[in-house]
Amino acid sequence: MSSQRRGPRKKLVEDSKLCAFELLAAVAGKLLEESESSASSNIAEGKVKVGSCLDGDEKMQPKDDIATKSESLDRGSSAESAFVPEICVQEHKLLFKGLPQAENDYVVDYSSVHASPDPFSHKVESEPKVQSEDEKYQIGDLSMANRSTVKDSIGECVNTDVLNNSESSVQLPLYREPVAGAFFRKHWNDVKLGIRDDDENSFGCNKSSTRIRPFRPQPRIGHRRIRKLMTSKYWKAAPKLKDCELYNTSEGMKSFYRYRKNIYARERSQRVPLKKRKLADHSFAVSYDQDASSGSISHLPEKGLTGDKGSLAMVLHRDNGVSATVSGHPKQKDPHVKLSIKSFKVPELYIEVPETATVGSLKRTVMEAVTTILGAGIRVGVVFQGKKVRDDCRTLQQAGISQWSNLDNLGFTLEPNFTRVSPSMTPKKLPALSSCDADWTLPRSPATSMMDSGISNTSVDTPVLAKLDDVGHNKYICSTKTPDDALLDGAVPDLKALVPVPPVNVEELAVVPANLKPKRSELSQRRTRRPFSVAEVEALVEAVEKLGTGRWRDVKMLAFENADHRTYVDLKDKWKTLVHTASIAPQQRRGEPVPHELLNRVLSAHSYWSQHQSKQQGKHTAEPLKVEDSTASDC
């Protein structure tokens, strides 16, 4: 209880170990190298094929969409069919079974990295119930088997597997690209499977042993902490963030997110207009610059994939290495559209580190960059003839995407996902999660999901999967919708999209990105700001009405027991601001508007307890404030 505070802050949140350190280092090094030589990286040039397993891409649907989707299933375009995570797993198992597991060091499941819906779907654990422990382990195992070996990560294009899913009419070759794949794969391992390396001295040492092992609880003993930036908060910071684009912003380009760090210091900016903060060291700088034009599509240059600022976009274009072909007999009743994505662009990472930086820090820097990008999840967007195809319910045919159409104009984009329940949404008002008119959203990792839903403060060191259970019972977890989608979709309840649970501790619905708490090292950095959601405010008000204003610890226990990120001091502070907010003109208020009703209750409770001196008269002497209809006063 009281440890809430200390916990998050003091205890070093154990980072999930980055199994990919070595790999990352290699990659980072490569990037640097290439950067220096001013030569486009192989990645950028597309020389290195990035794995993309779009098998079932479009059919990939969140489980919750199955029901609504199934109807629109079109034999010819299974693209609309629902996708069930488990199925994917199975498929993968089948697919990769047999692959050697010996060389674990740099194994990557490329298919699960890039455009591969399946792998990503592993993250669908936003629906905790979906997976049983066994299944989780299966996934873990999967990651073990589901891999290819990458020697030294760069440039080596591994085999090409062809996923020929009988259930899918879309067959896409599965290419593998070591570098990016490694990033992701490793990342998944770390985050989703709770796998990590034990490189505790990563800061200065280059461990050669990285292991991948099935997830299992780990004792939190002095493991080096690694900041998880995969928080949606970052995405949130730049809502308009479009295709992922990364590039050096040393020039001072606006950056959606920038951070520099030292071993124990870092600076973050959460707003597009870079918010200056004291920074301890300029040695490291990883920046992401997002093109705010949400809606535009990044078209890859003819040849390379570099000219486009490294947008995380994969495009189907014959002229740029990606081809789309159609097949199916004209007479056939259900012609199939076959697409082949030959390469997939992974955002370029520009990293700047001093020569004195340790390999370990470099690795982490790279890892964090990648993590940040994918942390919030990615969704797939379909662009056809220059226009974004938003209606997920339409068949390919209806969308004009047929074997006869010019598939050169068909493209896919990977975009940041902003999945999260609106903070102001109470359980009952949860946004509708219709399955249509929304770009397909790639589910996020359990970790992110939880965090984004403010559900867990699971520290990185805490078993992610293990946490699922905790999360499972009393929260709503938004599955795969992006806020804007939810808005656009209108309120069409789709309970299946949620994991309904007793609305206890509403505060946990706070959807403020609850990322893996950014580690705050000894030099303790300010906690990330996490505005209270209306639900939280409501819970707070209710608790205060009952307990008074002098028992914050009790308030905490009563209403925020499970909101680890809210300390009683936080609650006290919030109350303080609430009282203030309630006493000022609405026009002067900032942030998410708090319902008048609540503010009135705040005032009522405030005055009530001011008179009843709850604080000084003892905890149980004063009677709780009877909650009546909010006072009429406006503020």
Added chain:
DNA sequence: GTTAGGG
């Protein structure tokens, strides 16, 4: 460890 308040 909690509370209360200023910053």
Added chain:
DNA sequence: CCCTAAC
């Protein structure tokens, strides 16, 4: 949110 003082 952080920090401190006070209990």
